[in-house]
Each structure stands twice: as structure tokens, then as C-alpha cells.
Amino acid sequence: MPSPHDSLYALIAETGGARLADQLRFVMEIDRLKGIVRQTPLIDGSRNETDAEHTWHLATMAVILAEFAGPAVDMTRAIRMILIHDIVEIDAGDTFLYVDAAARAAQTAREQQAADRLFGLLPGEQGAALRALWEEFEAHESADARFARTMDRLQPFLHNVFTDGIGWRKHGVTAGAVRTRMAVIADGSPDLHRLVERLIAESVARGYLEEE
Amino acid sequence: MPSPHDSLYALIAETGGARLADQLRFVMEIDRLKGIVRQTPLIDGSRNETDAEHTWHLATMAVILAEFAGPAVDMTRAIRMILIHDIVEIDAGDTFLYVDAAARAAQTAREQQAADRLFGLLPGEQGAALRALWEEFEAHESADARFARTMDRLQPFLHNVFTDGIGWRKHGVTAGAVRTRMAVIADGSPDLHRLVERLIAESVARGYLEEE
Numbered sequence: 001m002p003s004p005h006d007s008l009y010a011l012i013a014e015t016g017g018a019r020l021a022d023q024l025r026f027v028m029e030i031d032r033l034k035g036i037v038r039q040t041p042l043i044d045g046s047r048n049e050t051d052a053e054h055t056w057h058l059a060t061m062a063v064i065l066a067e068f069a070g071p072a073v074d075m076t077r078a079i080r081m082i083l084i085h086d087i088v089e090i091d092a093g094d095t096f097l098y099v100d101a102a103a104r105a106a107q108t109a110r111e112q113q114a115a116d117r118l119f120g121l122l123p124g125e126q127g128a129a130l131r132a133l134w135e136e137f138e139a140h141e142s143a144d145a146r147f148a149r150t151m152d153r154l155q156p157f158l159h160n161v162f163t164d165g166i167g168w169r170k171h172g173v174t175a176g177a178v179r180t181r182m183a184v185i186a187d188g189s190p191d192l193h194r195l196v197e198r199l200i201a202e203s204v205a206r207g208y209l210e211e212e
Numbered sequence: 213m214p215s216p217h218d219s220l221y222a223l224i225a226e227t228g229g230a231r232l233a234d235q236l237r238f239v240m241e242i243d244r245l246k247g248i249v250r251q252t253p254l255i256d257g258s259r260n261e262t263d264a265e266h267t268w269h270l271a272t273m274a275v276i277l278a279e280f281a282g283p284a285v286d287m288t289r290a291i292r293m294i295l296i297h298d299i300v301e302i303d304a305g306d307t308f309l310y311v312d313a314a315a316r317a318a319q320t321a322r323e324q325q326a327a328d329r330l331f332g333l334l335p336g337e338q339g340a341a342l343r344a345l346w347e348e349f350e351a352h353e354s355a356d357a358r359f360a361r362t363m364d365r366l367q368p369f370l371h372n373v374f375t376d377g378i379g380w381r382k383h384g385v386t387a388g389a390v391r392t393r394m395a396v397i398a399d400g401s402p403d404l405h406r407l408v409e410r411l412i413a414e415s416v417a418r419g420y421l422e423e424e
Contacts, residue, residue, distance in 0.1 A: 008290055008414070015410040016403060023276050030272065031255040034265040043243040053246040056268035060295045062243065063332070063342075064235050076288045083272045122276070124265045128300060130275075162217060162240055191228060202220070 019123045026121040032090045039094070039171070040156040041163050049093060049159075051086045054066040058082045058151040065151070068189040072143035081137045081148045084130055088114035111138075140184070150188025154196065157182060161199050165208025175204050226236025231335045238333040244302045251306070251383070252368040252373050261371075263298045263306060270294045270363040277363070280401040284355035293349045293360045294344055300326035323350075352396070362400025366408065369394060373411050386424040387416050 003009075005028070012205045013021035036051040049057075066075050086094075091114035095107045119131040134143055140149045157178070160167050168178070178200055186193035201210040215221075217240070225233035248263040261269075271294045277289050298306075303326035307319045331343040349357050369390070372379050380390070390412055398405035415421040 008411075010371065011410065011414055012407060016407045019409070020403075024370065027273050027276055027296065028255055028270075028370065031269065031371075033268070034254055035256065035258070042246055044247065045242055049246055050262075050265060052268045053262060053264040056245070056264045056271070056295070057239075057243065059268070059271060061239050063292055063295060064239055064338070076291075079288075079291060080275055083268070083275060101287070126276070139381055158236065158240065159243075161220065191232075195224060195228045195232070199220075202223055 006195055019202055022121060022123050024128070026118070026127075029118065029121055030087050030090065033087055036086075036089050036094055038156075039081070039167055040159045043159060043162050051089050054155065055083060055086055058085075058148075058155055060157060060189055061151050062147070065189075066112065068150075068192050069147045070189075072107060072142060073147045074139065074144055076145040077133070078147050081133050081144060082151060084134055085152065087118055087138045088134070089115060090114065140187075146184075146188040148188075150185050150192060153185050154192060157196060157199075159204055164206070165203055168203075168209050173209065175200055175209045176212050178203075183199060234333060234335050235338070236325055238330070238339075241300050241330065241333055242302065245299055248298075248301050250368075250372045251379055255374050255379055256347060257369060257375055257378065263301050264369065267295060267298055269368055270297075270360075273363050274359070275400075277404070280362075280404050281359045282355060282401075285359045286356055288354040289345070290359050293345050293356060294363060296346055297349045297360060297364065299330055300346070303329060313422065352399075358396075358400040359401075362397045362404060363399050365394055366404060369411075370407060373415055373420065375419070379417055380415075380421050385421065387412055387421045388424055390415075390421060 009021045012024055032143050033055070034050050034052040037048050038051060038054055040054065041047070041048055041183040059079050062069075062082060069078070088111040092107060092110035105153055109146065115131055115134060121158050122130065123169060130157070131166070137145050137148055140146055144173065156167075166206070167173075179197070182196050182200070185196055200209065204211045221233045221237055224236055245267070246262050246264040249260050250263060250266055252261050252266065253259070254261055271291050274281075274287065274291050274294060280292070281287065300323040304319060304322035307315060327343055327346060331339040331346070333339070334342065348354055349360055352358055352361050368379075379385075391409070394405070394408050394412070397408055412421065416423045
């Protein structure tokens with residue numbers, strides 16, 4: 001289906017080349033990440049954050065907390081990975097961290113299709129490189145991916161703690177479920193994982209989270 | 213004034229040290245960038261974007277358009293600069309690009325105070341380093357700052373073009389004013405500047421922008 005913007009992209013291709021037109025098509029398309037609302041409340045509790053806001057927050061946290069990454073982490077790659085880690089949610093939507101395995105499997109299939117479409121907008125080798133970076137994030141095996149995932153888990157966790165657990169209470173999340181989902185933080189940073197464990201205990205003590 | 217979160221920060225300091233507590237105080241405080249609404253509409257026109265969303269978009273654009281940066285640009289520094297370039301607006305608010313010189317001078321004074329407070333939350337040397345990076349962005353003299361500013365000008369410009377100029381028409385912005393504000397893009401990338409000039413002409417032809 002032709003987009004009402006096709007004539008603009010044709011003009012861009014004429015002026016700056018087809019490669020730039022493809023790059024800007026991607027840049028304009030990912031604007032929709034600002035329309036994906038997450039389950040995480042803003043710290044002031046006024047509304048939930050969007051995926052684009054979440055992503056900015058993670059990338060900036062990575063800058064601030066870089067010293068918690070091990071020496072094997074290439075921070076430039078980790079930040080690049082963070083910047084694109086959620087764009088598949090433009091097509092696939094956001095899934096709350098505490099859903100069951102079946103829901104997560106369905107989400108994975110939707111995300112693969114989304115990756116085909118979105119990274120496919122870019123010039124071939126650039127799209128392939130970013131797709132590989134996203135796959136690396138999803139596999140969470142490399143040091144860079146583990147640190148990126150540590151930020152991705154830590155940020156909504158801190159939002160829950162600093163909003164008196166409104167998100168947790170709304171969804172009936174238990175301390176055990178949080179411990180399980182946060183265990184991977186230890187792969188990215190044992191120090192940050194120790195802090196998370198302490199804050200889970202405190203959240204239970206304060207009634208933000210139910211021990212089960 | 214004590215914050216209701218002081219006891220959480222005390223716990224963080226006890227578990228992970230005062231340095232980490234200061235870092236997380238900054239991380240939580242900058243969440244407010246998600247509450248600063250800009251003049252730029254989303255591409256779907258549904259609402260205006262927030263500063264946090266804008267910043268994510270610029271950082272990702274820098275990744276995609278890295279080949280338009282000259283060889284002198286250190287992309288890691290440029291992206292880091294982009295990630296923190298607007299946080300002073302948490303205290304100082306957003307100023308529309310097309311205001312007069314007096315309004316811009318008042319904004320600059322507010323931003324310096326904001327920088328004192330916000331970067332001052334971080335551990336001393338880390339806050340000083342990020343403050344210096346922000347000052348470098350503001351001075352727009354280094355190659356990294358020029359490329360960061362190119363992204364900062366190009367993104368809202370593209371949003372205006374791809375939303376049929378709703379922002380421009382609402383504020384009665386003329387083609388001459390856009391040309392003047394976009395001239396600095398040439399310092400970051402002559403190729404992107406050529407494209408911008410072509411799109412300004414097209415926007416006038418389409419009635420998105422008035423020639424004056």
C-alpha cells in the first residue's frame with residue numbers, strides 16, 4: 001500500500017540517494033515506538049512510560065552505571081544495542097515481564113516478524129547488522145547483551161520500588177516472581193544484583209510486594 | 213527538603229555505597245524528562261513528543277546516519293552528548309526553536325542553574341565530566357557537538373515536513389526562519405544540509421511553510 005509520504009521519499013532519493021531515503025524511512029517509522037505504552041509507571045505516578053522513554057532511560061543509565069559493567073563490555077555496542085532493543089514492539093507490542101511461558105513464546109514469534117519488517121526498511125547491510133545486534137540482545141549470551149539486559153531489568157524494578165510498588169500491586173506480582181526475573185542481573189553485575197535483592201526484601205517489609 | 217525516598221537512598225548507600233546512591237538519585241531524578249512536552253508532533257499527529265522520546269530518537273538517528281558524520285566525529289561521545297543534551301530542561305523547560313533572542317538568553321540562564329542542580333546530584337568527578345560534555349554540546353564548536361546538533365535540528369525538521377507542517381503553521385513560522393535555524397546543519401553534514409534545503413523548498417511548494 002503506498003504511503004502518503006512516498007512522494008517525499010522519492011524526493012529524498014532524488015536529492016540524497018536511495019540509501020538515505022531508506023535510512024530516513026526507518027527513522028520516521030520508528031517514531032511509533034513513542035506510541036507503545038509500557039506497564040511501568042513514571043516516578044511521579046502520573047502515567048505509564050512509553051517504550052521510547054524507557055529506551056532513553058536505559059541508555060542514559062548505561063552511561064551513568066558504566067563502572068558496573070565488567071571489562072569485557074564494549075559500552076558503545078551495549079548502548080547501540082539498548083537503543084534498538086525494543087523497536088520490534090512497534091509491531092509486536094509490549095509484554096509485561098511477569099506473564100507465563102506460552103504468552104512469551106507467542107510474543108517471540110511476533111517479534112521475529114516485526115524484526116523482518118522493520119530492519120528490512122534499512123539498506124541491506126545496515127539492516128542486517130542492526131538485526132544481528134538485536135538478535136544478540138535477545139540471546140543474552142555476550143557480555144554486551146548481559147549488561148544491556150541488566151539495565152533493561154533494573155530500570156522498571158527501580159520504578160516499581162520508587163512508586164511504592166504500584167505496578168506490582170496492580171498485577172499481584174510476588175517477591176518470588178521478582179527474584180526469578182531479576183536473577184539475570186547477576187550476569188551483568190553482581191554488585192547491582194546484591195542491591196536488587198536488598199531492595200526486594202525492603203519492598204516486602206514495606207508492603208510494596210507480597211512474599212509468597 | 214527531605215524527599216519521601218530518602219530512606220530508600222540511605223538503604224542503597226548502606227548496601228552499595230554512597231557513590232551508587234548518588235548515581236541512582238540522578239537516574240531517578242532524570243525520569244522527569246519524560247514529563248517535558250516539546251512543540252514537535254509525533255509523525256501520526258496524535259500528540260506532541262516528550263523530551264525523553266525526542267532524545268531517544270536523536271540517539272538512534274545518530275546510529276543510523278553515522279556515515280554522514282565527518283571522520284573527526286567520535287560517535288560514542290556524540291551519542292553520550294545527545295543522551296544528556298536536554299536534561300537541563302527538567303528545571304528550565306523547553307523553548308521553541310523559533311523564539312527571539314531575549315527569550316533565548318533567559319532560557320540560557322535557567323539552563324545553567326539547572327545544570328548546577330542536576331549534574332550536582334552525581335558523584336563529583338562524574339557530574340563534572342557530564343557537565344563538561346553538556347557545555348561542549350551547548351558551545352557547538354567541536355566536531356562531536358556539531359554532529360549532535362545536526363541530529364537535534366534535523367529530527368524536529370523532519371517531523372514538521374512529515375506532518376504537513378502542522379507545527380510550523382500553528383506558530384506562523386516562515387521558510388526564511390527555518391533556513392536560518394537549519395543553516396548549522398551544514399557544519400555537521402553538508403549532504404544533510406543540501407537535503408534540508410530541498411525539503412524546505414518542497415514544503416513551501418506544498419503550502420506547509422510560507423515563503424516571506
